[in-house]
Amino acid sequence: MPKKNALPVTRAEDFAKWYQLAISEGELAEESGVRGSMIMLPWGYGIWERMQRLLDDRIKASGHENCYFPLFIPLSYFAKEAEHVEGFAKEMAVVTHHRLKAGENGLDVDPEAKLEEPLVVRPTSEMIIGSAFARWLQSWRDLPIKINQWANIVRWEMRTRMFLRTSEFLWQEGHTAHATEEDAVDETLEILEMYRSFAEEDLAMPVIAGEKPENERFPGADATYSIEAMMQDGKALQAGTSHYLGQNFSKAQNIRYQDREGQFQFAYTTSWGVSTRMIGGVIMSHGDDDGLRVPPAIAPYQVVIIPMLRDQPEDEALLEYCREVAASLKGVSALGEPVRVHLDSRPGKAAVKRWAWVKKGAPILVEVGGRDADGGNVTVLNRTALYQDNGKIANDVMPRGAFADKVTPMLEAIQQQLFDEAAERTKANIRHDVTTMEELTAHFKQKGHIGWLEVSWSKPTGDALEKVEEMLKDRKLTLRNVPQNAPAAEGACIFTGEPAVERILVGKAY
Amino acid sequence: MPKKNALPVTRAEDFAKWYQLAISEGELAEESGVRGSMIMLPWGYGIWERMQRLLDDRIKASGHENCYFPLFIPLSYFAKEAEHVEGFAKEMAVVTHHRLKAGENGLDVDPEAKLEEPLVVRPTSEMIIGSAFARWLQSWRDLPIKINQWANIVRWEMRTRMFLRTSEFLWQEGHTAHATEEDAVDETLEILEMYRSFAEEDLAMPVIAGEKPENERFPGADATYSIEAMMQDGKALQAGTSHYLGQNFSKAQNIRYQDREGQFQFAYTTSWGVSTRMIGGVIMSHGDDDGLRVPPAIAPYQVVIIPMLRDQPEDEALLEYCREVAASLKGVSALGEPVRVHLDSRPGKAAVKRWAWVKKGAPILVEVGGRDADGGNVTVLNRTALYQDNGKIANDVMPRGAFADKVTPMLEAIQQQLFDEAAERTKANIRHDVTTMEELTAHFKQKGHIGWLEVSWSKPTGDALEKVEEMLKDRKLTLRNVPQNAPAAEGACIFTGEPAVERILVGKAY
Missing domain, CATH: 3.40.50.800 (Anticodon-binding domain)
Structure with missing residues (x-):
């Protein structure tokens, strides 16, 4: 008797279509009628509630406290960090009026109720939380400041996809300030490790933790680290990021303190977040042709x-x-x-x-x-x-x-089995032996599940890195991260031919 | 040795000032620099997290499921229910653009990125959740639908006060649909009872549950019920509301189903919510001259x-x-x-x-x-x-x-003591013996804690009710609710002189 699966399209037939069906047939979420925004249905939201509870416990256990900051950020706040606003300006929803009134064509915005200063719906909260840090911070005794918030976020995405990229999404964002570079880097990496263990232990989703290349950094950051998970179609999903912000934001926002000697010093800050995107990762890590399989730790x-x-x-x-x-x-x-x-x-x-x-x-x-x-x-x-x-x-x-x-x-x-299956698949689909662009190109021309390559590179910066990015873009590829536990690099950079300094992952990505 | 309290102003000296100090000195919340929005600090947000956990358990135990709906509601959705939009149009934050750009005076809204249809930041979610109900509901078998969401809400308030009235606030809003009027009324009253027990058992805050007069109904509702708590200055705080919406929203939004006979019927709907306003109620119920006293059930x-x-x-x-x-x-x-x-x-x-x-x-x-x-x-x-x-x-x-x-x-x-203290104070400060407007006026002219009056009234409607409202407004008073457990009315209405039909609470309010 041939096995007949519950979903009308299999993963092998059309992974993108299967993903949509897994969401709709599993009653996780649905289109809302509002551009780029979805409705999270009880089963999908229930999974998010479980994720929240487990991650929140980890966040609190590591000494962070939850707060809540305003949804609206005055436009002038963004002018302070040029690189940061450059990164988000093109996708910001802006509130300009505070009243409706009956007009010729029915209900309309009341032109007399225009705000003096437009308000941006938060695309991330560095600018509003940093302004609070600047008020709170006086002395070295106040450091570190370690806070977190659970909030909704709006980024005006042109192409949206349920859970993976929506105009409004839910997330947690942690923000911390420290006295020294070392303390802030330690925090950044501790959070990366927290995200890795949360993904692997609670979501049964194996990930590779590592540093993103310069071109993939958070706008305004000195370093961005990520966890990357391999989906069943071989594409990468960036499932969480932890940013070391150096003194960029503290200088822009005047976040400073008096040290033990009474001298004023700028703090070193970090920020980090995971979002409802994680649910997309769970679906594409564990689903089969009968739909979703939820790891018991996060099953409602x-x-x-x-x-x-x-x-x-x-x-x-x-x-x-x-x-x-x-x-x-x-x-x-x-x-x-x-x-x-x-x-x-x-x-x-x-x-x-x-x-x-x-x-x-x-x-x-x-x-x-x-x-x-x-x-x-x-x-x-x-x-x-x-x-x-x-x-x-x-x-x-x-x-x-x-x-x-x-x-x-x-x-x-079941929890262990889901992890083991995904871990084996991830391991089996990372090739480490590719050393030339010809091999790389040939590899990614194959059909089906082709995974990632871990290659040696010379860590170029600026224009040279841009050139690498362009080469990869032509092949629909991106640099993912430099795995923390990768072996030392040998030989020449696959992109530049210069001596390699580290190993980096390359693949298609969501 | 004279007792010296921790707050520089006592409740007796200046209750409003004391309230602000209890919040700032207790590190519950602070001004954010964004008009009408506050920052909830760890202790204040921690109290909210405890409230959420306890109320969420009650909401789920009574068969409701959590969802999440979009923050933005297209303007056209509001045109459907005239009374509803009339009630909220004057205080809506409206998103009109989706991009910033560098302009002559620095960063500004990009005029080329104007939205085709303005998006309202939700002031409440009947219009977006109702549109989902209309899609979901097909048959009598689908009823009841009982859902809830935890969300942020924006109402452009002109005069704001921390926790009590802020432009952005956090709340839960329940929305349900039922086959019959009876089922929907039952739901409305069960929720009222859930709010009463939550307030009294978890927040140790005694409340009076009852129906609001017609002029105080939620815009578009057939009936609104509330829990009212007496603050230590004798003013009333409406701490939660439960609305019976009849078929008003289902007709406006086409929320209908086929009954057992195959006939199309409009559903009967309800909505209900409590917000971070509750925290203001806890402060003003239990605080003393040394600051806040948090009931153990909700203490972080x-x-x-x-x-x-x-x-x-x-x-x-x-x-x-x-x-x-x-x-x-x-x-x-x-x-x-x-x-x-x-x-x-x-x-x-x-x-x-x-x-x-x-x-x-x-x-x-x-x-x-x-x-x-x-x-x-x-x-x-x-x-x-x-x-x-x-x-x-x-x-x-x-x-x-x-x-x-x-x-x-x-x-x-401690939990019991806080409840008992507040319950005794509430009981001692409701007078039941006032039968004339002269007495009423004289009562509220007194200084200090003057509480509420429970009076007999004829339940006027329309213009007659408006006249009552005006009379009270001159005295800075409002009608609170008709307590569920009030005795039967006797004699003449204190306002109209007509035969009284029920007993209603009158007082100053937040």
Whole structure:
């Protein structure tokens, strides 16, 4: 019997189309009717809430405190850091009026309610948070300042794609100020490591942490580090960034303090963020041809119980049995937290519900029919092992007590399995042996999953780097990052022919 | 020895000034430099995070799911519900451009990047969420739809006041659709009850739940219910509202479904919200002349340990002892959750730290000096019983083991005490015996804490109600709500002289 998948398009057939279907069929998000903005539906937003909770715990545990700063930033604030505003000016939503009124063509902006100074909807908050730092900071005793905010952000993107690039998105942005360059660099790298462990441990998404080349830095930064994840089509997704800002912003915004000797010094600052883009990474890391597979650590529900209701009188007994199964999981923990169980008692056919939860990617499904209830059993489906070798659904009937014992190791194994699969795929699809542009060009001309190359380069800057960028752009490629754990470079730079100084990743990217 | 309080102005001297000082000295929030927007600092935002967590649990437990909808709402969406847009048009921030460029006077809005349709920054989300409901809703089987979002909101207020009225604020807004009027009314009232129990149980803030008069309804609603809390100056704070929208929005937005007979029917909808305004309510309900007192259920830290450091070698031993005290509270719960403990090991004088935490209103302070450590003791301060009768600070030295046993009942008693104090004050300051406008006028001419009147009225509508509103406005008074548990009305309406039909609260308000 040929296996028939839940999504009408497979990853191999059309990965971009599959991605859209995984989102719509998994009810993660939908178009809103507002340009470039999506609606995050309960399952998609639930995943974000789980990510927030886990990352927020890490942020707080490393000594950062949450604040909330204004959505609107006066235009004049941006004039202070030339490189920074240059990087964002072309994609800023600007509030110019504060009132509507009835006009000739119905409701319109009231021209008499024009703001004296336009307000920019924050594309990032360095300029508003830095102005607060400048007020707060007096003495070396006040340092370090380590704060974070969870907020919505607007960047007027011309080409948008759900989760990956939307005009409005949700994120966290950390901002810190330090007395010395060393402290600020340490912070930048500690956050990079926090993002790496969050991605790998909580999202089961293997990443490569490293420094971005100069041309890919955050506008105004002295150094930008990223975590890069390989999607199932071989493209790279920049999933989080940590910026060392040096004294650029502190000089622009007068963020300074008196040191122990009473001298005024400019602080060294950092900023760092991850966004709802991460959800796109999870979809493209773990999804299969039946839709999404959510790692248990971030699944809003880890176990979904589906009663095989028939609209008959005995259904209440069946529902009661299902409630007992749910209750039997109280007190059971997995991955360090109580197991999240959901009983789907809505009206509707059990088979339709099964496939809805498969497409959403709930880790464990528990189907309960009359025969299960009579025998004190449950029928268990594992989302990461949905089929038998013959293509039929793999059902595992077991006593409900046995299931309660099994759910913890099962969830932990699913979390590990998703990571291992993605890690193997990532490892298998990074080539380290390419040394010439001919080989590079030939490699990326292949069809299918072609992954990344890790190559030796001479770390050119300025015009020379621009030339490299152009060469790659012609091939639809970009420089990703210089992996922290890459081996030392040998021989000549693949781009310039000059002596190589480090190893850098090259690939197509989202 | 005369008691000297931590804030330079007492509540009795100048309540408005005291409120500002409680916020600034307690480091809850500060002015941002952006008109009408504040910065929520770690302690203030931490209280909001606790409120969110507790209210979110209640929202989910009652079957609502969280989503996220766009910040921007196209102007044309607002044209659909005339009364609704009329209510908000005068205070809307409008995005008209999507790019900046360098101009003659520096950076400016790029006139070539004008949006075809202006985008309103959401002042509330009925119009965008309703448009999604219209897409989602097909059949009676899809009902009810019960969703919620946590979001930032912008209303261009002319006179702003921290937490109570800011141009940007944070809130949750619930939106639901139902098959019948009865279901929608039930939802509206269940939410009102949820808000009442949240306010009273979690914020220790007694409230009166009831229906607002017609003139105070949400624009476009058929009925608006509120919880009203009495502040320490006797003014009312509307702390949460629940709206029954009837079919007004469903007809304006075409939110309809096929019933069991296949006929198209318009749904009945509701919406409801509470905001960061609640924090203002907590401050004015529980603060004293030493600053804020945070109810333990919403205190970011419930126990703060302050080592009496002296910058000497033995300090490390003292810090280690403090860490042991903190560790001894692991596993201890209060109010159903693990106790939140913070060790304040920053440099600085212990006395300065003590008063910082007193002003912030941390429920329990634990001061640890060398003598305490040597004796295995801790010195405990209770924020709600800070002074002895002689005006000195009430320190309670006890073995650290005894403190670990005592912390649970102590926190629970503080939570109860704050509620009881506020409930007694509220009860004592509502008069029920006023039957004439002369008495009413005389009552509100008194100085000091004059509270509210509960009076009989004839529930006039339209012009007659407007006349009542005008009469009250002259006296700086407003109608608050018709309490759910008020006794039946007797005699004549205090305003119109007509037969009274119900009892309504009158008072000054924020």
